[in-house]
Amino acid sequence: MEKLNSKITKKAWTMILLLFLMIGISNVEKAMIGYASVPIMDELGLSPTEWGLIGSAFYWMFAVSAIFGGSMADKMGTKHVITIIVVLWAAVQFSTMFIYSLPILLLTRIILGIAEGPSYALAMTAASKWLPKEKTGTGLSLVSIGAPVFLAVSAPICIYLITHYGWRSQFLAAGILTLIWLVLWIFFGKEKPDTVEEKQTLQVSSNTKVSFIPSLFSKNFLIVIICGFTAYWSMSVFMSWAPNYFATVLKLGNAGMSLAVTMPGILIMASQLLFSMLSDRIYRKTGSMVRSRVFVMGPVVLIGGLAYFLGSLATTPALAVTFLSLGLTMGSVILVLGPAIIVEIIHPQHHGKAQGIFVAAGSIGGMVGPYVTGVMIEGASNMGTGFHYAFYLMALILAVCGALVWMGIRTKKEKVELEAVTNLN
Structure with missing residues (x-):
């Protein structure tokens, strides 16, 4: 059998790094509400049942948005859709700074669930465009492990911020981090390989509708x-x-x-x-x-x-x-x-x-x-x-x-x- 070309280009490595960071930030933003559960419940006077509602609200539109976001990426491209959802992530993190009632907190969790729903699917789709088939498994793993890496690193940081500066401080920090990533994505994120060298190991899609x-x-x-x-x-x-x-x-x-x-x-x-x-x-x-x-x-x-x-x-x-x-x-x-x-x-x-x-x-x-x-x-x-x-x-x-x-x-x-x-x- 002819030996397959398994070269991953520098641009592909840049994309893998950006998507690794994206998955990491996404999972931290999901988990932060749990770190702050006690002070939020105390301040807003929430019962365990009401807090359970907050936890489930994140998933109310999650499945629908995952499918819709993936479909939009097929039409608009992954870079544009990822840009849109990450803007929503940042908006939710900053708006959480001004939450003083259950309905508003509930609304932010629903919106975040909508914005987070397509994130993993989009990251896998975007990364696979840059990977030769014989490196797809490893490349997607490098993107996926952003979740456990960031969760392990962020937990003590979030707890420190909550303890010393209040529960809203971690959401402010997450919003700033999200904006930094967004700027990097806009400048360095690419939709797909655009040179012969980058395309040579990848399957190129046909213009014929399938x-x-x-x-x-x-x-x-x-x-x-x-x-x-x-x-x-x-x-x-x-x-x-x-x-x-x-x-x-x-x-x-x-x-x-x-x-x-x-x-x-x-x-x-x-x-x-x-x-x-x-x-x-x-x-x-x-x-x-x-x-x-x-x-x-x-x-x-x-x-x-x-x-x-x-x-x-x-x-x-x-x-x-x-x-x-x-x-x-x-x-x-x-x-x-x-x-x-x-x-x-x-x-x-x-x-x-x-x-x-x-x-x-x-x-x-x-x-x-x-x-x-x-x-x-x-x-x-x-x-x-x-x-x-x-x-x-x-x-x-x-x-x-x-x-x-x-x-x-x-x-x-x-x-x-x-x-x-x-x-x-």
Whole structure:
């Protein structure tokens, strides 16, 4: 097989850096409301139910905006749509400085959810335009890990600002940071490669209009959508409920809790980079999307399901934390290899809306997962049993998703080749 050209240009690295920063800022702006929950509730006199409303409001229009933003990017270009949504991010951060009532706070969260909805899909779409296929997995991982990196760095900074300057100060700082990024994006962000050297390793879109409907209802894309739902279910359940499980069931102390909360972020960064690099390496050698993306993601997600199952059976807190963290970690690989598969199975004219649908499906999993988990915990004979039922369910969902990917995603050409190899054996 002819060796593939895997060069990433300097402009492509600039885009990856800008998109890494964008994803990082996006996730910090999502998380800041949680850091300031106590002083905001005290100042505005909010009840737990009202605060729960604030938390859910962010997702009310999230899925719709993810699909709409992705569709607009296919028509207007990712640079223009990203510019628009980031302007909205900055406006929300600065307007939060003047919040003194529940309705206004609620409105800002709804607007931020609308503006944040397309962000991950747009970042994946924009980055994929600059990456040769055999480097797509690694490139998208480098963008994606902006989230855990920024969350780890920003948490102590935000808490310091809240403690010394009041809860509004962190929103002011975030607004200024967002504007700085926006200026860099306007000057250095590019829509797509514009030189022969930059285009030589990339797939160039045809001017002929290609219908999205056949791809939308194809088996391959439907499986990828299920993957998005699964990944966000896993992450939202872990983030919403795992700290509670560690504290109330495992009885971890402060030191143990710190380690248990920090470990998943580190493992997610490592696993996304490791498995995306492995996937890209296989792609360079075989040129096969199935062998490099599908045969890596499927087994990894299956292992994630097994890890959740073992975590619920663990007899010591250390083993429980380790296995549950591994379950989350393996499931998170979907967030980079899923978009990489979309790049392969969907025509470039529709990458934006396809990535948007992937994120929209994920947001539904993010809304449903924590609620179902809460129902299971409340309906069980005790909290420990309820948590274990929830982890069993998570194990089953990941296992089914992994099996669907491993056995179900095929291109026509590679399906014939794989069947031929099987018959020979």
